[in-house]
Amino acid sequence: MKLPVRYLIVILTFICTSVCYIERVGFSIGYTVAADNVGVNQSSKGTILSTFYYGYACSQVPGGWAAQRIGGRRVLLLSFLLWSLTCALLPLDPNRVILLVVARLLVGVAQGFIFPSIHTVLAQWVPPHERSRSVSLTTSGMYLGAALGMLLLPTLVKFRGPQSVFLAEAALGASWSLLWFKYAIDPKSTASGVGELVLPINKKMDSHNKKVLSAKIPWVKILTSFPVWAIVVNNFTFHYALYVLMNWLPTYFELGLKLSLQDMGSSKMLPYLNMFLFSNIGGVVADYLITRRILSVTKTRKFLNTVGFLVASLALVVIPSFRTSGGAVLCSSVALGFLALGRAGFAVNHMDVAPRYAGIVMGVSNTAGTLAGIVGVDLTGKLLEAAKAANSDLSSPESWRTGREFLIEVALSISSLKRCCYSGDLIFITSPCYIILA
Numbered sequence: 001m002k003l004p005v006r007y008l009i010v011i012l013t014f015i016c017t018s019v020c021y022i023e024r025v026g027f028s029i030g031y032t033v034a035a036d037n038v039g040v041n042q043s044s045k046g047t048i049l050s051t052f053y054y055g056y057a058c059s060q061v062p063g064g065w066a067a068q069r070i071g072g073r074r075v076l077l078l079s080f081l082l083w084s085l086t087c088a089l090l091p092l093d094p095n096r097v098i099l100l101v102v103a104r105l106l107v108g109v110a111q112g113f114i115f116p117s118i119h120t121v122l123a124q125w126v127p128p129h130e131r132s133r134s135v136s137l138t139t140s141g142m143y144l145g146a147a148l149g150m151l152l153l154p155t156l157v158k159f160r161g162p163q164s165v166f167l168a169e170a171a172l173g174a175s176w177s178l179l180w181f182k183y184a185i186d187p188k189s190t191a192s193g194v195g196e197l198v199l200p201i202n203k204k205m206d207s208h209n210k211k212v213l214s215a216k217i218p219w220v221k222i223l224t225s226f227p228v229w230a231i232v233v234n235n236f237t238f239h240y241a242l243y244v245l246m247n248w249l250p251t252y253f254e255l256g257l258k259l260s261l262q263d264m265g266s267s268k269m270l271p272y273l274n275m276f277l278f279s280n281i282g283g284v285v286a287d288y289l290i291t292r293r294i295l296s297v298t299k300t301r302k303f304l305n306t307v308g309f310l311v312a313s314l315a316l317v318v319i320p321s322f323r324t325s326g327g328a329v330l331c332s333s334v335a336l337g338f339l340a341l342g343r344a345g346f347a348v349n350h351m352d353v354a355p356r357y358a359g360i361v362m363g364v365s366n367t368a369g370t371l372a373g374i375v376g377v378d379l380t381g382k383l384l385e386a387a388k389a390a391n392s393d394l395s396s397p398e399s400w401r402t403g404r405e406f407l408i409e410v411a412l413s414i415s416s417l418k419r420c421c422y423s424g425d426l427i428f429i430t431s432p433c434y435i436i437l438a
Helices: 005-037 042-058 060-069 072-089 097-112 114-125 128-160 163-183 209-214 219-223 226-256 265-291 297-321 325-346 349-353 355-391 397-401 407-421 425-429
Strands: none
Touching: 005 042, 005 072, 005 097, 005 114, 005 128, 005 163, 005 226, 042 060, 042 097, 042 226, 042 355, 060 072, 060 097, 060 114, 060 355, 072 097, 072 114, 072 163, 097 114, 114 128, 114 349, 114 355, 128 163, 128 265, 128 325, 128 349, 219 355, 226 265, 226 297, 226 325, 226 349, 226 355, 265 297, 265 325, 297 325, 297 349, 349 355
């Protein structure tokens, strides 16, 4: 069967995000085991785990710029080769702190180019009436990768040791790079005019690919745009919850509930599998509502963001109350699943409001999301270390309620709601996810 090129591109970007998140979850699992074996405290673990996000934050905007100037296809390949090579050469020794910090910074910088490049590529290939499900499928690869990592990598660590995780990740990265090099091509023209009868668009957005790459980037308009800042607020809120759970959920199972990841079977992958399912459901629902003209683009984004983030916030609050594996998995699955549903609201808006500069806008908003990872992951480690000192260990629910870590997510949601409500209608062009009080 001859597959349209744009479908192949979407499938490859889906695999790309899957491999990236296998790497991120893999480092968390491998490093946690290695660090616990030598008695590294929780605060130090949080610092190492958050180091990745410093490099990741620094390269988001440069990644969007490079994708705009050089081309997302080329930048994506180079970034993948860089982080894969770093994983292949890095020895996982918790006592070699400086080496770990440098390596994680380098991996973060390399992966920071990936999502701006992906958005640049998808904006060129995917027509407007397919954007929600295409972006949702691509980003759902993150969650499937995290699910597969949680399912398979603990067993790999058990039998082959933590270092084997890095070698497996490097092999996956190299394999994807070969596929991308062989099959990915640049489009002859952007897809902004395709599907115009289904979803009316601005005629000014039609342009040949060469013109898009050489166009002057309107930095001032991007950085002073209310719609862009609405995306930024959403991105920060989403990734604060995601990165805290992704990096500390293994510790919660191991130390908070006294459960071995190896003995939990397939249940430990359910939160991320739920994200994979809900992300694609959100994309299909969004495109259906828009193409059938049931809701406008703006109202569709509002609806999905509102439902997703509010349900996720409630689920995050009650996670420490569950003292069994089933309850914790169920609660984290609901939280992450509805977060992914909400992503069908704000994540697609990069291409809604700026199809020619989707990579740049993605770089700006993902910088905010990465800052959430830096703050949230490191802060959680410090809160847990303080809780351990106060409660002797981390097995009691009080240790995980200290500082009300998950309530921070709710506070961010309410703050975002007020910001959107009082910023005027212009901000609703993108993803005003919290409009219930409006």
